[in-house]
Amino acid sequence: MSAVANPATVAECLRVGAGFSQGDRNWIAEQFAPLDARLAGFHADSTELEVSVKDREARGQKVTLECWIAGRQKIVTTSSEEDLHAALNDCRDDLRRKLNDAKTRQEPRHNKHVREMGQPVPDQPAELDVDALRADAETA
Structure with a gap:
């Protein structure tokens, strides 16, 4: 597999949303x-990554981490941990799990040839034998 020319990094892709300031961005990125x-x-x-917090440092705060990757469904992770650092770590770890799960689902696992060559294109479906289906239906 070839390396991505301009790989995504948290530092490059992270935006801070509601509840955070630009001053928070560096320690969150760390x-x-x-x-x-x-x-x-x-x-x-x-x-793109965006992290936001609702009701920061209050009971019931909720941290949300959203991830958009072109060609894939948006991934959203949330945490209601009371400690902000713990909530951020919770979201981070959940996103890592979801990205791993998505990669596992998308790539063939045990067939190196399929991984390298791509999946074969299925043949066109065979014509249905309508008469045979009718005969089966009548005998049922």
């Missing part, structure tokens, strides 16, 4: 740095 290895397989210009 906490999310373990995601870099997982994001490296995607292009930076087609990957």
Whole structure:
């Protein structure tokens, strides 16, 4: 598999949303740095991360981390941990799990030839034998 020319990193792709300031961005990016290895397989210009918090430092705060990667469904993780650092780590770890799950579902696992050559295109479906179906229906 060839390396991505401009790999995504948290530092490059992270935006801070509601509840955070630009001043929070650097320490959040540091906490999310373990995601870099997982994001490296995607292009930076087609990957976005946004973290936000509702009711920051209040009972019932909710941290949300959203991830958009071109050609894939948006991934959303949330945490209601009371400690902000714990909530951010919770979201980070959940996103890493979801990215791993998505990769596992998308790539063939045990067939190196299929991984390298791509999946074969299925043949066109065979014509239905309408008479045979009618005969089967009548005998049933």
